[in-house]
Amino acid sequence: MRLHDLKPLPGAKHRKKRLGIGESSGHGKTSGRGHKGQRARSGGSIRPGFEGGQMPLIRRLPKRGFNNSRFKEVVGIVNVGDLEKFFEGGTLVNESILRGRGLIRGHLRVVKLLGKGSLTKQFSIEVDRTSTAAREKVEKAGGNISLCKRPLWEKPIPVGA
Template structure:
């Protein structure tokens, strides 16, 4: 049976501390395993990652490639039907302001998209910028309406 006093570390899991500079016969005397002179023998003598000894580094030798538009992309926040079911009462109007009031939408955003994850049993009047086909179907089946601002 496993008990606290019988637990032992796996073989090879515990290492002895390196005692540096304690005589040549220790194997780590004099230069302490750092070799003779040079930058890597000095204190603080580490070379930054990617440094190739003055040769033009690989990340600068290779050409830039591709295009990145993330700074200018519209930030679309996603809301699921399961969240609306949990927060709103039947007959409520759901738009960006009411979503912000109940903290389902936070921070800056350009648009709100409704996705159909979950089930909806309440009739809600939803006003959003984008809506998935499954979400639109589930809202109308529950007796609610969907108004898409980008279409209006």
């Protein structure tokens, strides 16, 4: 099989619907919108959940629970297997180095080391949190973990300062 032998499955590709191109196309004249009325007009759609002035279902049902998303703590997770894969033995591994290698995203302030994977190299690791399995694996390989206490939020530096 070569690249030129590949064909899409039947029904996977559809021809573009050319609206208003003659009556015999099946989509001529009113272009599949019917005659007059709100939905025949340009911009004539109603918002989701609107029920024509009747009290909508979403407002008839009571509110339940709460949402703490504003104060939710998002933690960057790194596994010991990732350290084995991306770093040389005997190196210092901390938040800025992990961010530079792309193992944690830029906006994450808290880094937690988890124990997935195996570890044979020796590392000196600075993270905010660690699991017991990860600590055991690092210490078994001859490395050490130090937990750093940093503020979870820093005051932004004003522009032009």
